[in-house]
Amino acid sequence: MRGRSSRAFRTDRVPEAAMNEPGYTGGRLRAYLQFLGALLYFFFARSMAFRAAEGLAGDGWFPLVDQAMLAFLLLVGFAAMGFWLDRQIRPISEQGLPRREGWLREAGMGLATGWGLALVCVLPMLVAGGIAITLFTRGSAWGWLVADAAFFWLATLAEEVAYRGYAFQCFVRAVGPVGATLGFAAIYAIVQQLMPGASRASFVVSLAFSFLLSTAYLRTRALWVSWGLNFGWKASRALVFGLAVSGVSSHSPVVQGDPMGPFWLTGGAFGLDGSWLACGVLLLALPVIFRVTRDLDFRYNAPVIVAAGIPVDLDAAARATRRGHGRGRTRSSHSGADRTTGTRGTRDRGTKGVSDQELGNRRKSRLTPDPAILISSLPQSLSPAAPCSLGPLFPWSLVFSFPRSLGPCSRGPLPLISVN
Numbered sequence: 001m002r003g004r005s006s007r008a009f010r011t012d013r014v015p016e017a018a019m020n021e022p023g024y025t026g027g028r029l030r031a032y033l034q035f036l037g038a039l040l041y042f043f044f045a046r047s048m049a050f051r052a053a054e055g056l057a058g059d060g061w062f063p064l065v066d067q068a069m070l071a072f073l074l075l076v077g078f079a080a081m082g083f084w085l086d087r088q089i090r091p092i093s094e095q096g097l098p099r100r101e102g103w104l105r106e107a108g109m110g111l112a113t114g115w116g117l118a119l120v121c122v123l124p125m126l127v128a129g130g131i132a133i134t135l136f137t138r139g140s141a142w143g144w145l146v147a148d149a150a151f152f153w154l155a156t157l158a159e160e161v162a163y164r165g166y167a168f169q170c171f172v173r174a175v176g177p178v179g180a181t182l183g184f185a186a187i188y189a190i191v192q193q194l195m196p197g198a199s200r201a202s203f204v205v206s207l208a209f210s211f212l213l214s215t216a217y218l219r220t221r222a223l224w225v226s227w228g229l230n231f232g233w234k235a236s237r238a239l240v241f242g243l244a245v246s247g248v249s250s251h252s253p254v255v256q257g258d259p260m261g262p263f264w265l266t267g268g269a270f271g272l273d274g275s276w277l278a279c280g281v282l283l284l285a286l287p288v289i290f291r292v293t294r295d296l297d298f299r300y301n302a303p304v305i306v307a308a309g310i311p312v313d314l315d316a317a318a319r320a321t322r323r324g325h326g327r328g329r330t331r332s333s334h335s336g337a338d339r340t341t342g343t344r345g346t347r348d349r350g351t352k353g354v355s356d357q358e359l360g361n362r363r364k365s366r367l368t369p370d371p372a373i374l375i376s377s378l379p380q381s382l383s384p385a386a387p388c389s390l391g392p393l394f395p396w397s398l399v400f401s402f403p404r405s406l407g408p409c410s411r412g413p414l415p416l417i418s419v420n
Contacts, residue, residue, distance in 0.1 A: 026086075031173035034085060038078060038167035039187075045073040064147055067154040074158055078166035095165040096223035106224035109292055110216065113225075114232020117285055121278050122241055129261030133242060136254055144253040145239065151251070152235040160227045163188050163210065164217045177218050185210035192273070197247040201267065202274035208282040209233070212289060219293040221300040237272060244271035 049069035057065040075092060082091035093099070125131060163184050171180040189206035192198060216226040237243045242257030247270045249256070259266040267275035290297075 026173075028174045031170045032175075034081070035167055035170040035174055038081060038170060041077050041081075042074065042162050042167065045070060045077060049073055061147075064151045064154070067151055067158055071154050071158040071161065074161045074165070078161065082166055094169075095161060096169075096217060096221075098222055100222070103222070103224050106220060106222065106296065107228040110225040110228025110230075111232040112228075113285070113288065113292060114229040114234075115236045116232075117229075117281055118233055118236040118241075118272075120281050121272050121275070122237070122243075124277060125259050125261055125266055128265055129259065131241065131243075132258040132260065134256040134258075136256070141253040148251050148253065149235060149239060152231055152238065156227055156230040156234065159230060160213070160217075160223045164214055164223060164226055168214070168217070181211060181214040181218070184214060192246065195246050195270075197268075197270040197274070199270065199274050201264070201276050201279065202246075202270055205273050205275065205279045205282065208279050212282055212285055215286060216289050216293060219289070219297040219301065225289075225293060225296070244269060246271065246273050 049066055052069045053062050053066035075095070078095055079088075079091035082088040082094050086094075088094045090098075122131070168180055168184055171183060174180075175183065185207045188210040189203050192206040193203055195202075213226040213230060216229060217223060220226075234245050238245045238251035240255065242252045242255035243249070243259065244267075245251060249269070249271070264276040267273060267278065272278040
């Protein structure tokens with residue numbers, strides 16, 4: 001029994017929600033100081049990347065080299081902080097970039113959402129006043145289009161690492177997820193206000209957009225969805241429709257778009273980042289983010305069930321149940337074969353001279369249930385409508401309320417679990 005139970009409770013099969021919890025043991029003050037250090041390093045890295053790009057690249061390649069240097073400095077610097085201050089084993093993954101199962105699908109989900117939001121904002125512009133589009137079909141223009149796509153890929157990566165990476169995680173530990181979301185939304189909006197042509201509308205749009213991206217990170221515990229959403233929102237407007245992004249209208253060498261319509265709809269020369277329409281669309285996109293990240297939120301934010309200090313992997317226990325049932329059917333078939341071949345007398349020779357009470361005790365010991373099999377029956381025994389007491393499974397009385405996704409359950413009492 002000990003061998004079977006150890007396989008059911010292997011530490012490498014701990015639920016993913018437990019593996020995604022940061023191993024942080026410091027207090028709030030230390031987390032706040034780490035946040036301040038990370039924020040100061042962000043502004044230092046911006047300055048260093050700008051100076052390095054000035055010395056390495058000309059005017060044409062300067063934006064791409066600048067964002068590449070900034071992304072590199074942020075990833076390496078925050079990884080060093082995580083490794084040194086928090087003893088993180090995989091500091092790049094802990095920043096929100098884990099190579100977990102389905103990460104490409106998550107990025108694609110965010111990309112599709114960002115593209116959809118941009119399209120929802122562009123369609124009213126087409127109806128209200130239209131967009132004057134100019135196409136350039138030179139061969140070199142398509143090469144620069146690829147370079148501009150790489151620019152947005154690196155720029156959005158740098159933004160996500162800066163505003164939802166290590167510094168954001170430290171701030172979450174210091175003030176909680178709501179406070180960190182609001183605080184970083186304010187920081188992002190203030191930084192965006194430094195762009196030429198910024199307005200009150202652009203400040204509100206920056207707040208709404210940062211809040212949307214932080215929500216995507218908190219519900220998935222990774223940057224894949226928020227990075228894809230950020231890239232889709234900005235790159236699609238610039239590269240597909242030729243619109244300005246934060247006041248810069250020279251991103252697409254193939255398509256140049258000049259929107260015609262009221263300022264509250266188009267954002268003027270600043271683009272949709274200064275449009276009141278975009279603000280409303282981004283706020284209405286919050287339910288969409290909650291819907292598309294529903295499964296990821298349950299997978300990476302569900303509470304971990306700990307039985308007497310041992311994380312319980314229900315999936316592994318269910319597999320152990322199936323194996324146990326298979327072994328039980330095999331033993332039953334062997335017993336039937338023994339009875340048909342007349343070998344029962346041979347099997348009962350060892351019980352000669354043993355009292356009926358002793359025989360009953362032996363039968364009960366053979367029927368002692370495997371803890372892995374009993375634990376796997378927890379989802380069938382717990383009711384989603386009412387909390388259930390786990391009774392003797394724990395050394396003290398604990399009450400849990402399980403999510404509805406565990407499936408329909410009966411309200412009957414749980415079986416006793418005996419672990420030898």
